[in-house]
Amino acid sequence: MTLSAKSVETGIAPVLIENSPVARNVVIPRRHPGRFLAVVILGIVVLQVLQAVVANPNFHWDIYLTYLFAPQVIRGVGWTLLLTVVAMSVAITVAGLLVILRDRDNPVLRGLAYAWVWFFRGTPIYTQLLFWGLFAVLFPTLSLTIPFGPQIITVETKYILTPALAAILGLGFNESAYLTEIFRAGFNSIDRGQAEAAQALGMGQSKIWWRILMPQAMRVIIPPTGNEAIGMLKMTSLVLAIPFTLDLTFATNAISNRLYQPIPLLMVAGTWYLAITSVLMVGQYYLERYFGKGVSVHPARAE
């Protein structure tokens, strides 16, 4: 047995070269005729569908191209994105608070968290949005009052609860109920020993949540939350119930009603929803990779 530095090809670790080199097995790759056949059939089907859609005058591709980047449409994309991001942020904040409340010893706070989830999950989102729109009708003025005492400030509701704010709160509060359950599942998935180890170090409760439990729960929380974010993107089209009239679906519907051409504008809206979803999925991939540290299913970066 000799160590031959010259014959080392990898350049990383010295390799012991045996006097009699190993004769590796000659492996002939298996053939997969079935796969080849499947690809051919699939290719033909795809080409046919493509032809049926692209060459079809009923799709009105000229109208599609005209309106894909129209100013109303782009503005609708902007509002839809804004509603999605802000409503999702509201939902994440509220759900974060609720999941901590559910873990409290205080039964009143625990009950509050239960009741919130029960109500917002138990009634339809469309109905909730209608009521957010009717809020100004039901309560024309908002006033800060000392109980059984004088009023301090009074404002008309319509100046505070604008349609945009109603849309954000309506979507955000509804979503928070679902996210609470997702977060709870995430925190429940962590071994009890993690919190105990942190306690044994003398760590306080809030630091245990923030430094030990949250980063680990994220691994479980992110995939379903990504689902919810993508769902939220499309749920924003329901804000016409308020009515909020600047989002993408409302914008393309308005154009198609004017042109009597629903199909190309549905395609326009669909294209944009698909594009935004793709961007959100990329963001989710990087979030998953970041929080997958130490247990990642994605290839780890070199240290």
Next chain:
Amino acid sequence: MDMNANSSEFCVEMQNIHKFYGLVHALKGVDLKVRRGEVSVAIGPSGSGKSTLLRCINQLENISAGRIFLKGELQGFTERAGRFHPLTPGQIAAQRRLTGMVFQRFNLFPHMTALENVMEGPSYVKGWPKEKARAKAHDLLDRVGLGGLGSRYPGQLSGGQQQRVAIARALAMDPEVMLFDEPTSALDPELVGEVLEVIKNLATSGMTMVVVTHEIGFAREVGNHLIFMDQGQVVEEGYPREILEHPKNPRTIAFLSKVL
């Protein structure tokens, strides 16, 4: 005299500890005294209450009756006129800093590297600057023989290496007492030695320790004091060599005949 402190020479003093889980009487009046620098070893069959006893010391379990003193300070409560008033979570967290604990299943934080695991206590509990905590963590990893592995995540370490990181993590808080809860029970047989070696060195350096273990050889070699527990009670205690070689209680004799 202040009822919340006793001026004894004991680092750990447990008086008449009882623990109920619902109707199960898990600890039935246990006393334990550990002097500074002493290694106290608890052995006994599973379910005998030895782990529960250990977890009461750093208040991972609440006791139902009795008193625990660490360095003379009553743990978990202030006592006024015979009544116990619970401490705040912050005060309990502060008391836990007197002890360091090593768990059977390591319980390393999987999202942090070995070095970050060891730094966590000094940085985020003591509030040390990052560089100081890092230097200390490096020293401790060297001390447990893992100098080059600081950048590995727990999932990339063997069981024995993980447990040694866990020991370093506990030591990073400069505890007065180290608590070991069956530190080698989850390890492959060939990895037990490296962990016991680290614990042995710690004992030699004068660390006060309470060790729950099934390693009878280790108890004999390192322990200054041995307690044998069964069904929530201390059945026999004394010098390890004496008890292991000449057990008097029939339950001790029966247990030792099975494990030796």
